[in-house]
Amino acid sequence: MKKRLMMVMCCGIMILGNLSGCNAMKTKETEYHWPTSTLVKSLPVPESKYGEIVLDAEDSFEIDVFNTSKSQFADYINACKENGFNVDYYGTEDSYDAENKDGYTLSLSYDKRKKTMNIDIYDLDDDTEDTQEPEETEEPEETEEPEETDDSENAKDTSKDSSKTDKKEKKKTSSKKKDGAVDADFKKMMDSYEDFFDEYIEFMKKYENSDDVAGMLNDYADYMTKYADYMQKLNDVDTDNLSTADAAYYTKVQARIVKKLAEIQ
Numbered sequence: 543m544k545k546r547l548m549m550v551m552c553c554g555i556m557i558l559g560n561l562s563g564c565n566a567m568k569t570k571e572t573e574y575h576w577p578t579s580t581l582v583k584s585l586p587v588p589e590s591k592y593g594e595i596v597l598d599a600e601d602s603f604e605i606d607v608f609n610t611s612k613s614q615f616a617d618y619i620n621a622c623k624e625n626g627f628n629v630d631y632y633g634t635e636d637s638y639d640a641e642n643k644d645g646y647t648l649s650l651s652y653d654k655r656k657k658t659m660n661i662d663i664y665d666l667d668d669d670t671e672d673t674q675e676p677e678e679t680e681e682p683e684e685t686e687e688p689e690e691t692d693d694s695e696n697a698k699d700t701s702k703d704s705s706k707t708d709k710k711e712k713k714k715t716s717s718k719k720k721d722g723a724v725d726a727d728f729k730k731m732m733d734s735y736e737d738f739f740d741e742y743i744e745f746m747k748k749y750e751n752s753d754d755v756a757g758m759l760n761d762y763a764d765y766m767t768k769y770a771d772y773m774q775k776l777n778d779v780d781t782d783n784l785s786t787a788d789a790a791y792y793t794k795v796q797a798r799i800v801k802k803l804a805e806i807q
Contacts, residue, residue: 586621602664
């Protein structure tokens with residue numbers, strides 16, 4: 543599974559590399575049509591009318607909004623907060639992640655160089671259906687049987703307590719597996735992975751255009767070491783056991799990285 547994912551990623555880089563020349567020709571004056579789905583209606587409409595829709599589905603939507611200034615990006619974050627995306631939020635200078643009460647997950651990021659805002663929203667609420675076992679109902683007391691002794695009652699109570707404890711633990715486990723939110727540690731790891739590639743791409747662009755390549759060799763070697771390290775981290779992700787939310791986030795981050803790497807192919 544992991545090998546297949548890495549092969550897909552490498553193939554994606556090669557394909558996108560061949561198309562990067564065509565993509566560079568796309569004008570920043572291409573207008574997009576803002577969808578009217580329930581999911582997208584939870585978002586404020588961006589100020590800029592120019593951009594490219596990356597994905598538009600019933601439970602997922604992603605768009606790159608062009609011609610967006612840093613202040614407009616900050617204003618959009620505030621507008622999203624006002625729209626209810628202020629649950630479990632986390633933000634940096636160039637990104638913002640949060641959920642709303644309906645379980646929608648929003649991820650915003652800003653590319654200073656391109657003056658482009660990326661909006662990525664998805665709904666995993668359908669995966670959080672209540673699968674817990676029904677609560678136990680008290681059984682009617684047996685009035686025909688002879689009264690039990692204290693020892694018998696204690697044993698029965700102990701058995702019931704043990705059964706309830708086991709079921710509570712099962713419910714907790716089930717809840718964790720069905721939780722629609724991306725695991726915080728997993729998200730942090732994937733975000734750091736993407737942050738590195740942003741840094742790596744910027745360095746490679748400077749390296750390729752530099753008149754002092756020899757003076758950058760030490761930095762180049764350092765980046766190659768880090769590159770190998772982060773590729774290994776991605777390869778070590780046990781994709782077969784990811785939750786639905788983690789798997790979706792893993793795929794989205796991977797797709798964004800492939801797209802970014804195409805810029806330097």
